[in-house]
Amino acid sequence: MTARNEYALITGASAGLGAEFARQLAAAGQNLILVARREDRLSALAEELRAAHKIDCQLIVADLNEPGAGAQISSTCVSSGWQVSFLVNNAGVAGPDLLKDRDWTAQQTFFQLMMLSVADLCHRMIPNMVERGYGRVINVASVAARVPRAGGCNYGPAKAYLVALSEELNLTVAAQGVHVSALCPGFTHTEFHETAGLMDMKNNMAKWLWYNADVVVRDAIKGVEAGKPVVVSGRLYRWLDPIFQSVWTRRLLRIKARPE
Numbered sequence: 001m002t003a004r005n006e007y008a009l010i011t012g013a014s015a016g017l018g019a020e021f022a023r024q025l026a027a028a029g030q031n032l033i034l035v036a037r038r039e040d041r042l043s044a045l046a047e048e049l050r051a052a053h054k055i056d057c058q059l060i061v062a063d064l065n066e067p068g069a070g071a072q073i074s075s076t077c078v079s080s081g082w083q084v085s086f087l088v089n090n091a092g093v094a095g096p097d098l099l100k101d102r103d104w105t106a107q108q109t110f111f112q113l114m115m116l117s118v119a120d121l122c123h124r125m126i127p128n129m130v131e132r133g134y135g136r137v138i139n140v141a142s143v144a145a146r147v148p149r150a151g152g153c154n155y156g157p158a159k160a161y162l163v164a165l166s167e168e169l170n171l172t173v174a175a176q177g178v179h180v181s182a183l184c185p186g187f188t189h190t191e192f193h194e195t196a197g198l199m200d201m202k203n204n205m206a207k208w209l210w211y212n213a214d215v216v217v218r219d220a221i222k223g224v225e226a227g228k229p230v231v232v233s234g235r236l237y238r239w240l241d242p243i244f245q246s247v248w249t250r251r252l253l254r255i256k257a258r259p260e
């Protein structure tokens with residue numbers, strides 16, 4: 001059980017990996033602050049977790065597409081006296097194709113959610129963790145960050161930024177008691193592919209490529225506690241990752257897209 005005013009703040013807690021982070025951290029006795037846009041989902045989850053684990057569970061309804069969301073979340077925490085000692089930057093979507101989708105505003109909104117909102121919450125919350133000598137931060141990236149490939153040109157690069165950000169933050173603050181990890185899941189059963197209109201792709205893929213959210217979240221929590229800057233979840237993806245990182249494999253994988 002954590003101190004009365006100490007909380008784990010989870011973005012994107014209304015579904016998928018975020019809701020699973022909430023369940024596992026609540027089971028470990030952590031008080032929670034759940035953040036997302038769908039208030040009904042957050043309220044139902046908070047009620048379930050308060051009843052099951054006797055923790056305090058607060059909600060902040062926020063749209064991380066908005067540049068002011070980080071300031072709104074941080075000021076709500078400060079004015080309510082909630083100390084954030086565990087931060088999970090998890091909210092995310094598949095997003096637009098950088099070249100094919102011609103609406104620049106939609107591209108900027110994607111960058112705001114996937115990169116700027118994460119940097120913003122790290123910027124606002126990590127200095128306080130350093131001051132107090134303890135903190136845990138998980139930035140949810142992806143295996144897509146680990147190997148460049150043709151197509152999209154947005155999701156993989158945005159997640160690669162989170163890996164680079166987490167590695168540098170971890171080098172900077174680990175000695176002061178604050179562990180920062182980038183979590184790199186492979187394909188995971190959540191609502192992500194349905195929201196992105198990718199169910200046909202999902203249904204046509206081999207089942208053994210897919211993990212359940214509970215495995216991914218367990219790996220993430222174990223990894224951040226151990227101080228790992230990059231946590232690749234799932235046995236299959238942990239085995240593939242060093243192969244993806246090898247210069248020789250990268251040469252082989254450098255498959256150029258064919259002209260359409």
Ligand SMILES: NC(=O)c1ccc[n+]([C@@H]2O[C@H](COP(=O)([O-])OP(=O)(O)OC[C@H]3O[C@@H](n4cnc5c(N)ncnc54)[C@H](OP(=O)(O)O)[C@@H]3O)[C@@H](O)[C@H]2O)c1
Nearest residue numbers: 012014015016017037038064065091092187188190191192
């Ligand atoms: N599933 C996979 O195969 C997979 C693999 C690698 C990495 N990931 C990453 O894992 C993370 C979680 O995704 P998931 O798979 O759990 O997907 P999910 O089930 O679709 O959940 C996405 C969560 O993000 C929140 N969200 C989206 N846009 C938001 C916004 N503008 N403001 C606030 N919250 C927002 C959603 O809440 P609201 O809609 O209620 O706001 C929801 O709670 C993402 O960063 C994703 O890129 C997923």
